[in-house]
Amino acid sequence: MPGFVESRDEHGEKTVVVEPSRLVEACEYLRGDGFNFLADISAADYLGWGERGVAGYIGTAAGRDLNRPGSQGLERLPEPKPKRFAMNYHLLAIPDGRRVRVKVWLDDGEPVPSVVSVWPTADWHEREVLDLMGIAIEGHPNPTRIILEDDWEGHPLRKDYPIGGEPVRFSGEE
Amino acid sequence: MAIASERPRIYEGTRIPSPVPTMLQVPEELRGSEDLLQVNFGPNHPSTHGVLRLVVDLHGETVVGLRAVIGYLHTGFEKNMEQKTWWKAITYPERIDYVSFQNNELVFVLAIEKLLGLEVPEKATWMRMCLAELNRIHSHLVWLGTAALELGAISMFWYCFRERDQILDLSELVGGTRMHTRYFQAGGLAEDIPRGFFPEARKFVDWMPKAVDDYEAILDQNEIWLERTKRVGLLSADDAIALGQSGPVLRGSGVEWDLRKAQPYLAYDQVEFRVPTYPNGDVWDRYKVHMDEMRESTRIVGQCLDRLEGMEGEPWIADDRKVVLPPREELHTSMESLIHHFKIVTEGYRVPEGEVYVAVESPRGELGCYVVSDGGPRPWRVKFRAPSFVALEATATCMSDALVADMIAIVGSLDTVMGEVDR
Amino acid sequence: MPVERLPGVQTGKTPEEIEEEVRRGVLLTSLDRAVGWARKQSMWPATFGLACCAIEMMSTGAGQYDLSRWGMELFRGSPRQADLLIVSGRVAHKMAAPLRQIYDQMLEPKWVIAMGACASSGGMFNNYAVLQGVDKIVAVDIHVPGCPPRPEALVEGIVRLQEKIKAGVPPAYEIRGVAS
Numbered sequence: 001m002p003g004f005v006e007s008r009d010e011h012g013e014k015t016v017v018v019e020p021s022r023l024v025e026a027c028e029y030l031r032g033d034g035f036n037f038l039a040d041i042s043a044a045d046y047l048g049w050g051e052r053g054v055a056g057y058i059g060t061a062a063g064r065d066l067n068r069p070g071s072q073g074l075e076r077l078p079e080p081k082p083k084r085f086a087m088n089y090h091l092l093a094i095p096d097g098r099r100v101r102v103k104v105w106l107d108d109g110e111p112v113p114s115v116v117s118v119w120p121t122a123d124w125h126e127r128e129v130l131d132l133m134g135i136a137i138e139g140h141p142n143p144t145r146i147i148l149e150d151d152w153e154g155h156p157l158r159k160d161y162p163i164g165g166e167p168v169r170f171s172g173e174e
Numbered sequence: 175m176a177i178a179s180e181r182p183r184i185y186e187g188t189r190i191p192s193p194v195p196t197m198l199q200v201p202e203e204l205r206g207s208e209d210l211l212q213v214n215f216g217p218n219h220p221s222t223h224g225v226l227r228l229v230v231d232l233h234g235e236t237v238v239g240l241r242a243v244i245g246y247l248h249t250g251f252e253k254n255m256e257q258k259t260w261w262k263a264i265t266y267p268e269r270i271d272y273v274s275f276q277n278n279e280l281v282f283v284l285a286i287e288k289l290l291g292l293e294v295p296e297k298a299t300w301m302r303m304c305l306a307e308l309n310r311i312h313s314h315l316v317w318l319g320t321a322a323l324e325l326g327a328i329s330m331f332w333y334c335f336r337e338r339d340q341i342l343d344l345s346e347l348v349g350g351t352r353m354h355t356r357y358f359q360a361g362g363l364a365e366d367i368p369r370g371f372f373p374e375a376r377k378f379v380d381w382m383p384k385a386v387d388d389y390e391a392i393l394d395q396n397e398i399w400l401e402r403t404k405r406v407g408l409l410s411a412d413d414a415i416a417l418g419q420s421g422p423v424l425r426g427s428g429v430e431w432d433l434r435k436a437q438p439y440l441a442y443d444q445v446e447f448r449v450p451t452y453p454n455g456d457v458w459d460r461y462k463v464h465m466d467e468m469r470e471s472t473r474i475v476g477q478c479l480d481r482l483e484g485m486e487g488e489p490w491i492a493d494d495r496k497v498v499l500p501p502r503e504e505l506h507t508s509m510e511s512l513i514h515h516f517k518i519v520t521e522g523y524r525v526p527e528g529e530v531y532v533a534v535e536s537p538r539g540e541l542g543c544y545v546v547s548d549g550g551p552r553p554w555r556v557k558f559r560a561p562s563f564v565a566l567e568a569t570a571t572c573m574s575d576a577l578v579a580d581m582i583a584i585v586g587s588l589d590t591v592m593g594e595v596d597r
Numbered sequence: 598m599p600v601e602r603l604p605g606v607q608t609g610k611t612p613e614e615i616e617e618e619v620r621r622g623v624l625l626t627s628l629d630r631a632v633g634w635a636r637k638q639s640m641w642p643a644t645f646g647l648a649c650c651a652i653e654m655m656s657t658g659a660g661q662y663d664l665s666r667w668g669m670e671l672f673r674g675s676p677r678q679a680d681l682l683i684v685s686g687r688v689a690h691k692m693a694a695p696l697r698q699i700y701d702q703m704l705e706p707k708w709v710i711a712m713g714a715c716a717s718s719g720g721m722f723n724n725y726a727v728l729q730g731v732d733k734i735v736a737v738d739i740h741v742p743g744c745p746p747r748p749e750a751l752v753e754g755i756v757r758l759q760e761k762i763k764a765g766v767p768p769a770y771e772i773r774g775v776a777s
Contacts, residue, residue, distance in 0.1 A: 010528055010529075011288055011289065011528060011530050013530065013531060015529075036415050036416070037415055037418060037420075038418055039418065039531075039533065039540060039542055039559055040531070040542050040544060040557070040559035042544045042555075042557040042559075044529075044546050044554070044555040044557075045555070049548060049554070050548075078527045078548050078549050079527065088529075088531075088544065090531050090542065090544065090559070092540075094415055094429065094431055095431075097436045097437050099531075101531060116195065119416060119418065120190050120195035120196075120416050120417055120567075121195075121416065121417045121418030121564055121567055123194065123195050123196045123567060124196060124563060124564075124566075124567050128563075141192075141193040141194045141195075142194045142196075142197065145245075146244060146245060147244065147245040147248045147596055147597075148245060148248065148691070148726075149245070149690070149691050156250065156253055156725055156726070157252060157253055161253075161725075162725070163253060163254070163257055163723075163724050163725065164250075164724045164725025164726070165719065165722075165723035165724045165725065165727075165729060166719070166723060166729045168723065217692065217695050218644070218645060218695055218699055219674075220644050220672075220674040224646070224647065224648070224651070225647060225692060245689070245691050246689055246691050246692040246695070247647060247648060247686070247687065247689055247692065248689045248691065248726045249687050249689065249722050249724075249726055249727055250722060250724040250725055250726035250727065251722075253724060253725070254721075254722060254723075254724050265721065266721070269648070269649055269721075272648055272649035272652060273652060275649075316652065316655075319655075320655075331655075331659065332659055332660050335655065335656055335659030335660060335661075336659070336660050336661065338656070338659075339656060339659070339660075339661045342656070351747075352653075352745075352747065353649060353652070353653065353745055354649065354744065354745070592648075593648050593649070596689070
């Protein structure tokens with residue numbers, strides 16, 4: 001598969017990490033393999049990942065270490081991520097039902113090529129990513145904001161963008 | 175592939191416009207023509223489903239240019255959910271697709287449970303299925319009422335909303351409020367099923383097929399309805415898959431794809447139902463898919479009630495006290511329960527690190543939820559794959575050679591809910 | 598006979614204007630009352646359904662909780678023909694401009710009901726995208742709480758609005774002295 005970096009299997013789902021420069025070739029390869037349906041394009045911002053200690057498996061019966069008092073379950077830091085942004089393409093093969101997630105790691109400012117030529121449905125998904133996350137999409141036929149106003153400044157889903165809104169009176173936030 | 179190859183294709187080749195697949199652009203020969211009129215539909219318009227704005231170029235009555243502008247209901251769900259704990263964040267997804275609220279809750283709760291590796295008791299699974307199917311009927315009723323209203327069949331609105339109120343009464347019986355019940359929790363249901371639910375639900379299940387027969391009696395033979403929906407808004411199977419369509423739009427174009435059968439979740443593999451598929455890819459076929467789905471959902475609800483009536487006294491939520499609130503009686507006697515309750519409500523339970531994509535078959539198509547957890551009490555990233563967002567992308571393709579009046583029928587048949595589109 | 602006003606109501610009028618009105622009021626009060634009765638009996642709402650509350654508003658207009666009992670079954674598509682704007686649903690900042698435009702197109706006297714928590718105060722969405730209460734851009738007469746409010750709750754809001762009109766309370770833009 002062109003541009004392949006690594007692949008993992010978790011929770012019954014297969015994730016394939018691909019180089020951004022060879023993304024379109026990889027997608028065409030997968031479409032030829034039967035993945036004719038692009039379900040979703042999700043971008044995630046990992047700024048600030050791993051700065052706080054987090055629990056391992058405290059939500060389930062297995063995996064809690066009762067013999068480490070005082071640890072409060074903060075056993076380890078989460079696995080560090082290679083770059084700040086991840087673009088996830090969720091693919092589905094329609095008659096067979098196979099699913100795969102194609103992941104691309106990007107730095108701030110690094111553009112990703114558009115897959116509109118492979119699956120036309122990517123048009124609006126990519127516009128939403130560039131609107132709300134600010135990831136530049138190269139080769140998109142209509143790279144304009146879609147959900148926010150055209151003159152909005154900033155990209156709200158980034159972790160350094162404030163939640164906004166008003167302080168709630170008498171709640172101590174003012 | 176379950177596409178009937180012996181039937182003639184809906185149209186040859188592809189009608190997806192280029193270079194922009196989601197925008198119809200005025201052809202070269204008409205640009206600058208005096209007969210070209212640009213009209214703005216919405217965002218406040220009686221017949222767009224919510225706040226959708228369509229900028230339409232008309233050449234006479236034919237639509238030659240179409241551009242959809244969305245974002246008028248953007249609520250910032252995904253960012254808001256990152257600020258709340260997992261337990262509190264469950265109230266948010268319901269309001270995304272406000273017409274099929276149970277399905278939104280369901281997909282988010284299923285994603286949390288997948289990350290936690292939590293096992294849900296059978297009673298909860300069957301009740302979730304029952305409520306999700308009731309919600310599917312509810313969503314189709316609202317769709318039918320409003321779509322028919324827009325095409326002029328105003329009386330359908332009153333009949334559909336009569337049944338819809340019956341479903342909401344059932345919902346209120348179970349969850350305490352008509353819409354947005356927040357009844358699904360990570361681990362099962364928030365509370366036990368009240369005993370009065372079963373007789374009331376049975377009455378509804380007995381009445382509903384007759385109601386669907388009534389609707390079909392009004393619309394199926396109606397000359398105007400047939401003229402306005404047959405051969406209008408054609409979408410071939412290949413174009414539908416390329417455009418990411420799912421749900422009734424895809425099944426109306428001849429592709430038999432339903433997540434409940436292909437990748438069953440909850441207990442869909444243990445109930446009997448058909449997946450209605452129609453081959454012609456026009457508005458009429460999508461309407462028939464919706465009507466048949468209402469009947470099939472009523473069958474599923476009947477089967478769920480049969481199973482649930484035998485499960486009286488079984489647990490309705492998982493037993494894991496680190497995630498699930500303890501029963502209130504225990505709070506008076508057990509110190510550990512009190513501490514668990516306190517920790518879950520204030521700090522929130524922690525979901526292990528990982529990322530998950532869960533998809534369910536909402537009444538509009540594949541509703542997906544992509545969740546990234548950092549192991550903490552709050553979601554790191556939640557993204558909802560909204561089927562209406564994708565359905566609107568297909569508007570331009572369906573609208574090739576359509577008249578203005580057809581535009582209303584087509585946008586109606588795509589069954590969009592703007593809350594989902596804009597999130 | 599003095600002009601009937603609810604106690605404590607502030608109007609944007611000077612003492613001289615009020616005096617003048619009291620002098621004229623003796624003749625006009627019964628006419629005022631008749632006009633108030635006529636206005637409240639057949640208010641025409643404008644279609645402004647945005648989100649979940651819109652579905653409950655449609656339900657309120659449908660058969661079981663019939664709005665035509667209060668003269669309001671006729672939802673007008675054009676704001677020029679409407680008296681009442683029921684803002685039902687969350688108002689995004691992008692939608693605020695069209696909302697104000699619709700409100701401006703309505704003719705006086707006009708009333709606004711902010712239906713639901715999101716229209717009254719932004720609701721559960723205290724963030725960058727949602728307008729924190731529609732009373733930031735239009736003058737609201739009645740706020741109906743709920744998420745979404747039951748049809749009966751919306752009906753209670755409408756009935757209270759009708760009682761206000763019957764009692765002679767001027768519409769909210771007059772009370773607050775803002776542009777209508």
